[in-house]
Amino acid sequence: MAGIYIYSEEQPVTEQLLTAGKTLANSLNEKINVIDFSEQDSESFIKKGADHVLCLKSDHPWPESYAQIIADILKEKDPTVVLIGGTLRGKTTASIIAAKLQTGLVNNAFAIEGSGSVIETKRIMYSGIAVCTEELCHGSIVTIEPRTFDAAQDSDHQGDTENIDIQPEAKTITVGNVCPIVHQDNDIATAEKLVCVGRGLSDQNDMKLAEELAEKLHAQICCTRSVAEDYHWLTTDKYVGLSGAKVKPNLYISMGVSGQVQHVAGMRDSKVIVAVDTNENAPIFAAADYGIVGDLHEIIPLLTKELG
């Protein structure tokens, strides 16, 4: 048996993985199978390119508890490759499945390509300084972060659905107090424009400069890890980088951000990057399209004014 298997506990992410899956399916001449929990979604997945949807019927609320069941299914199906949505839950689930199946796992692939029977992935290493290209073993698992691909388009594609009744093992776990993270303002991960503040701000009053600029641009405000974790001027969901949010706005303007590799790893997919920093040797300028070497206290108000 063979086939490409796709799973995410988040339906929009599955639709994005279908885009990657369809390209792979073409070059490898394989069928696409989606594993999901809701029968309602299966029609939409089929329209977007799935040949077969396996619908797991159960009401256990903790997505991670399905790892064993998905591993059992995959073991029987012997897939060529498994794509799992690289949410944080997804990466945990993928790791458990990979261990159960004793197979390889590439987390956070930003590219995947097939030719003949060979599949290659790319992911970053050393905090983003380097890119690692790997050739996958048969049956390897790959996680791909949300928004790496656009959702697949609807078509008149045909496929079928199979319902599977399952009973996830309870394990010795209880889950409670589930709180959605309410993003003050909007979610920076999907913002069109971002103003990013770093430790170059002298004190919290300087946040005003960022706010005024953001208001002019209709932008959201984000920050470096230091600003969130050491200064607490913004909440931790607002910091950008390797261990923070990955953003790709059309415009990203930084002020007083040095541009250390861990930060840049989270913003370098932005379309246009502008940096303002006093240190002309700051690494942020290597990551920027446009830069002004100068004091943010002087430059930012001028910029806000010039934007009219």
Added chain:
Amino acid sequence: MKIIVCYKWVPDEQDIKIAADLKVDMSMAKWKISEYDKNAIEEAALQAENNAAEVTCLTFGTSKAKQSLKDALSRGPEKAYWVNDAKAENTDGFVTANILAAAIKKVGIPDLIFFGEGSEDSYGQQVGPRVAALLDIPALTFVTKTAVKDDAITTTRSIGNCTEDVTASFPAVVCMLPEINKPRIPSLKQVLKASKKPVEEIKLADLGLSDAELTVKNKVKSIQGFVMNRKNKLYQDGSSAEKVKALVSDLAKEGLA
């Protein structure tokens, strides 16, 4: 309560250079305990101080990782286990997890096993939950808070669009996010004390793993410097106001102002 905290000895990425042919040059790199793992060690040390936990640490590394032991021990653990093998030079999440799980079984499965959220060098983000799966115990990942009561741990997980409290009875694997604590800078006294703490070297051959379990799964074809393709235009002429004007005019051309 017994805790094993796992850590990895990694090159400091600040010293990694990318050559003109995009080769990664680590010859100048100093090595250190992965920053994310320092958070895991700190959380274990806090459990030792506040809940009288018995903490040991475990690393799989080459002979070079010997240098890490004293640093690790000065951060709190009372004993270090070191699986010393050249295989650590060329490993992956699959092999590392097989080795760590086998080593943990050999020294005795503790109540809690702590990890960072990923390693600073390869950031594979899988060894912790893989070890949990191999030991058939729960994996609590992306944890920002821990609380131990009786024979169970309650963690707060921060998983993108929500937080949740997950309680697991012992034994369990817990992987920490960096925001959970501020790792200590060991005092001179702690460093001196560390030299007297025991280190047990474990040989790979003693772990009874098969060749298949010790063979990496996916084949690394290349590791190359990331190429940044940016305009890198710096406004150098004129007053600040003129520089800003030039910037806004360029942004307008991009349809952004």
